[in-house]
Amino acid sequence: MAVNTGAKQFRKVDVDQYNEDNYQEDVIEDGLDEGPNENEVSSLLQAGKNVDALKVVLKNAPLSTKNQNTKDKALQLTMRVLTSFRSAEIEKAVNTLDKLEIDMLMKYVYRGFEVPAEGSSAVLLNWHEKAYAKGGLGCIVRVLTDRKHV
Numbered sequence: 001m002a003v004n005t006g007a008k009q010f011r012k013v014d015v016d017q018y019n020e021d022n023y024q025e026d027v028i029e030d031g032l033d034e035g036p037n038e039n040e041v042s043s044l045l046q047a048g049k050n051v052d053a054l055k056v057v058l059k060n061a062p063l064s065t066k067n068q069n070t071k072d073k074a075l076q077l078t079m080r081v082l083t084s085f086r087s088a089e090i091e092k093a094v095n096t097l098d099k100l101e102i103d104m105l106m107k108y109v110y111r112g113f114e115v116p117a118e119g120s121s122a123v124l125l126n127w128h129e130k131a132y133a134k135g136g137l138g139c140i141v142r143v144l145t146d147r148k149h150v
Helices: 038-046 050-059 068-083 087-095 099-114 120-145
Strands: none
Touching: 038 050, 038 068, 050 068, 050 087, 050 099, 068 099, 068 120, 087 120, 099 120
């Protein structure tokens, strides 16, 4: 049987710090996360280096910013890159991407589905099919559960 000593010395953990109302997300200043450089991506697309343009767009995604205008510009630029590929080139491009880039690609695919444009849905479905083939179901789960959106 336990003995009640009345000692309170073991109670040093502040349980209130784990309350959801007190949780603070990591905040990054808005000026640091501007998204991909449009001039660089445009020059890569004009040179026919679509895969390099895709990698630049995916690596410089504005995840931490809360500026919706920046995120919308990055989405438009990414959609321009994704639609510049021919259907036969998509699988080769997806196979050059690593796991983090595949996840970022899926984030843009789902964001593109939210804001459909003329003829973009067929292109996005093609990208989704190839990214799912490489990234698997885990890729989709990571994208849907991630708190940082593009």
